[in-house]
Amino acid sequence: QVQLKETGPDLVQLTQTLSITCTVSGFSLTTYNVHWVRQPPGKGLEWMGAMWNGGGTDYNSAFKSRLSISRDTSKSQVFLKMNSLQTDDTAKYFCARNYYDGTYYYYYVMDAWGQGASVTVSS
Amino acid sequence: DIQMTQSPASLSASLGETVTIECRASEDIYNGLAWYQQKPGKSPQLLIYNANSLHTGVPSRFSGSGSGTQYSLKINSLQSEDVASYFCQQYYDYHTFGAGTKLELK
Numbered sequence: 084q085v086q087l088k089e090t091g092p093d094l095v096q097l098t099q100t101l102s103i104t105c106t107v108s109g110f111s112l113t114t115y116n117v118h119w120v121r122q123p124p125g126k127g128l129e130w131m132g133a134m135w136n137g138g139g140t141d142y143n144s145a146f147k148s149r150l151s152i153s154r155d156t157s158k159s160q161v162f163l164k165m166n167s168l169q170t171d172d173t174a175k176y177f178c179a180r181n182y183y184d185g186t187y188y189y190y191y192v193m194d195a196w197g198q199g200a201s202v203t204v205s206s
Numbered sequence: 207d208i209q210m211t212q213s214p215a216s217l218s219a220s221l222g223e224t225v226t227i228e229c230r231a232s233e234d235i236y237n238g239l240a241w242y243q244q245k246p247g248k249s250p251q252l253l254i255y256n257a258n259s260l261h262t263g264v265p266s267r268f269s270g271s272g273s274g275t276q277y278s279l280k281i282n283s284l285q286s287e288d289v290a291s292y293f294c295q296q297y298y299d300y301h302t303f304g305a306g307t308k309l310e311l312k
Contacts, residue, residue, distance in 0.1 A: 120250075128242075128250065128293055128303045177249055182261075189255055191301035192240045196249035 085109035087117075087178050087197035095168050097206045105161040105178030105197060112136065112154055116181035117161045118193055119152060121174040129174075130191070133181070134161050168204045175199040208232050212294055212304030218312045225281040227307045229294035234274050238298025241270055241279045244306075245290045253292075254279065286311065 091103035105117060112134070119131040132142040132152045140152050151164045161178060177200075179193035209232040219225045229239065237257040242250040252261045254270035257277055267282040281288055289311055294304040 127306045128295075130301065130303070179250075182252065182255065189240075189297065191295070191297040192252065192255050193242075193250070194252045194261065196251070199249055 085180065085195045087180060087195060089176060089178055089197045089200035091176070091200045091202065093201060094203050094205055095172075097168065097170065097204060099168055100164060100166040101168055101172070101176075101202060103163045103176050103178075103200050103202075105163070107159045107161070107178075107180070110180065112156045112159060112161065115183055116188070116190075117154075118179045118181060118191070119161075119163050120177045120179055120193070120196075122177070122199075123171070123174045131163070131165075131176075133191075170204050170206065173202065173204045175201045208235060208296055208299050208302050210294055210296055210302045210304040212307055214307060215305065216308040216310070218310045219284050220312045221284055221286065223284045225284055225288075225309060227279045227292050227294075227309075229272075229277045229279075229296075229304050231275045231277070231296055233299075235277075235296045235298035237273060238296055239270070239272070239277045240295045240297060241268075242293045242295065243288075243290045244293065245287075250293065281309075284311075 086108045116135050118133045134152050149166045154161045178197045180195040182189040182192040182194035211230045239257045241254040244250040258270045269280045292307045
């Protein structure tokens with residue numbers, strides 16, 4: 084069945100770099116797009132960026148140049164890397180699959196999510 | 207950028223009650239709207255897309271409606287497992303999430 088699983092550190096030091104891996108199963112990264120979404124404690128959802136099935140990327144401009152998304156299709160993994168972390172980057176980070184009904188891609192609609200990786204930025 | 211205003215921010219309802227959550231877009235989004243449910247401590251789950259299409263496996267007590275700039279999610283016969291936060295998302299023009307509605311039992 085379709086699964087996504089985020090793995091990464093629980094704690095990152097202020098100004099350091101966050102790296103999270105999303106390992107997927109049950110679908111191919113060359114067919115489906117994968118998004119990264121984060122949620123600060125008690126707050127709403129914030130879209131960060133996407134890895135398109137063709138290998139391109141799309142980023143939320145709010146993260147400017149400090150966010151990078153990449154993938155390794157042979158390992159069914161998508162990677163998030165964000166530098167210069169601040170305390171307000173403390174959040175749960177989710178990877179999520181873009182909804183595709185076999186005919187149509189519903190861009191930015193997400194039909195399967197990982198359980199999330201909770202990250203605390205500590206000073 | 208299209209802004210999404212979701213209301214109410216929170217609500218309390220009784221078991222068996224019908225609940226309605228609304229989202230208003232700052233401009234016409236031509237039914238490019240999805241609804242997600244996020245239970246406490248869990249990841250979001252897709253409920254509705256295209257404003258009124260029920261995603262696979264979602265109970266039929268959930269329904270979506272609306273057009274233009276006004277959309278709503280209705281939950282008929284509220285169940286205890288429906289306690290969650292609900293988010294709308296427009297995807298007509300790029301995409302935007304609403305701020306969310308926290309639904310609790312009265």
